[in-house]
Amino acid sequence: MLSKTVSLVTGSASGLGRATVERIVSSGGKAIICDLPSQSSLADSIIDSLGSDNVKFSPCDVTQSSDVTAALDLSENSGWGPVNCAVSCAGIATASKTLGRKGPHSLEMFSNVLAVNTVGTFNVIRLASERMSTLDPDDNGQRGVIINTASIAAYDGQVGQAAYAASKGAIVGLTLPCARDLSGVGVRVMTIAPGLFLTPLLAGLPEKVQEEMGKQIPCPRRLGDPSEFGKLVESIIENPMLNGEVIRIDGGYRMPP
Numbered sequence: 001m002l003s004k005t006v007s008l009v010t011g012s013a014s015g016l017g018r019a020t021v022e023r024i025v026s027s028g029g030k031a032i033i034c035d036l037p038s039q040s041s042l043a044d045s046i047i048d049s050l051g052s053d054n055v056k057f058s059p060c061d062v063t064q065s066s067d068v069t070a071a072l073d074l075s076e077n078s079g080w081g082p083v084n085c086a087v088s089c090a091g092i093a094t095a096s097k098t099l100g101r102k103g104p105h106s107l108e109m110f111s112n113v114l115a116v117n118t119v120g121t122f123n124v125i126r127l128a129s130e131r132m133s134t135l136d137p138d139d140n141g142q143r144g145v146i147i148n149t150a151s152i153a154a155y156d157g158q159v160g161q162a163a164y165a166a167s168k169g170a171i172v173g174l175t176l177p178c179a180r181d182l183s184g185v186g187v188r189v190m191t192i193a194p195g196l197f198l199t200p201l202l203a204g205l206p207e208k209v210q211e212e213m214g215k216q217i218p219c220p221r222r223l224g225d226p227s228e229f230g231k232l233v234e235s236i237i238e239n240p241m242l243n244g245e246v247i248r249i250d251g252g253y254r255m256p257p
């Protein structure tokens with residue numbers, strides 16, 4: 001299916017989303033880069049390297065339904081047809097204790113993390129699945145695949161990760177019911193829970209935290225490369241039996257408190 005993949009990939013101007021776009025396009029597929037308008041120059045550099053026939057940019061805040069709809073429309077208006085693959089990588093991470101030295105966790109920050117990570121992911125699932133439902137089914141009765149990005153923090157959230165872990169735990173929780181809801185239209189739903197990957201998101205953490213983390217990964221004893229995430233996306237797209245499940249990709253790492 002990868003050579004016929006028409007995808008929308010959120011958060012794909014950077015990091016794991018970018019690696020996903022590179023993987024899909026290198027196998028003959030097409031991708032809509034769906035990222036914030038502020039990321040347009042990064043998106044342009046991806047288009048320069050992969051070709052404007054294969055990649056297009058739709059400025060998008062995943063919490064806004066009209067933005068996600070415009071990205072789905074772009075695929076159809078470009079002559080690619082409706083998307084048959086949607087990968088959500090858009091996400092933000094915060095670090096704040098439930099009760100810190102300066103007082104309680106900001107409620108606004110907590111809500112914002114859930115809005116982008118959880119609500120944004122569900123927004124893509126609901127709107128992309130509607131487009132996929134219009135496609136002809138393949139030999140397995142399938143029309144598309146949706147892949148979400150959670151985190152191992154959904155299971156092993158650290159000190160200061162209440163908001164982030166809650167947002168990712170919710171993505172784990174919605175995976176099975178969404179897969180069940182969409183089984184009637186032949187759309188699979190899978191979630192990847194990455195461990196520690198070397199992307200701008202992780203580079204923003206204090207260097208000491210980064211160093212300690214790389215050493216703690218059992219095997220391989222290093223941070224993950226975003227291309228390894230892209231390979232897993234490819235496997236999920238290609239394997240029709242993968243549905244309703246969360247896959248950790250973490251080198252056997254379990255985060256300490």
Ligand SMILES: CC(=O)CC(=O)SCCNC(=O)CCNC(=O)[C@H](O)C(C)(C)COP(=O)(O)OP(=O)(O)OC[C@H]1O[C@@H](n2cnc3c(N)ncnc32)[C@H](O)[C@@H]1OP(=O)(O)O
Nearest residue numbers: 095096097100101151152153158159160161194195196257
């Ligand atoms: C997998 C993914 O999707 C990506 C990831 O999650 S990568 C992992 C990301 N992890 C994080 O972001 C960690 C977030 N937490 C923090 O950065 C900090 O805890 C914080 C900024 C929220 C708080 O810092 P702070 O208020 O300065 O607290 P600080 O004084 O450092 O520590 C207070 C106590 O908590 C402990 N602590 C703080 N952060 C800790 C941590 N990350 N791990 C373990 N203990 C920690 C300290 O050892 C200290 O313990 P004592 O009470 O015994 O002295």
Ligand SMILES: NC(=O)C1=CN([C@@H]2O[C@H](COP(=O)(O)OP(=O)(O)OC[C@H]3O[C@@H](n4cnc5c(N)ncnc54)[C@H](O)[C@@H]3O)[C@@H](O)[C@H]2O)C=CC1
Nearest residue numbers: 011014015016035036061062090091151194196197199201
């Ligand atoms: N890097 C890592 O070690 C891990 C990352 N993850 C998750 O993987 C996903 C991708 O992370 P990275 O590539 O590392 O981060 P990144 O910061 O490199 O990329 C995230 C992208 O999401 C975009 N984005 C943020 N808010 C958005 C919004 N409202 N609408 C549209 N786009 C938005 C950003 O502009 C950015 O381009 C995130 O969901 C993150 O939580 C999970 C576990 C580990």
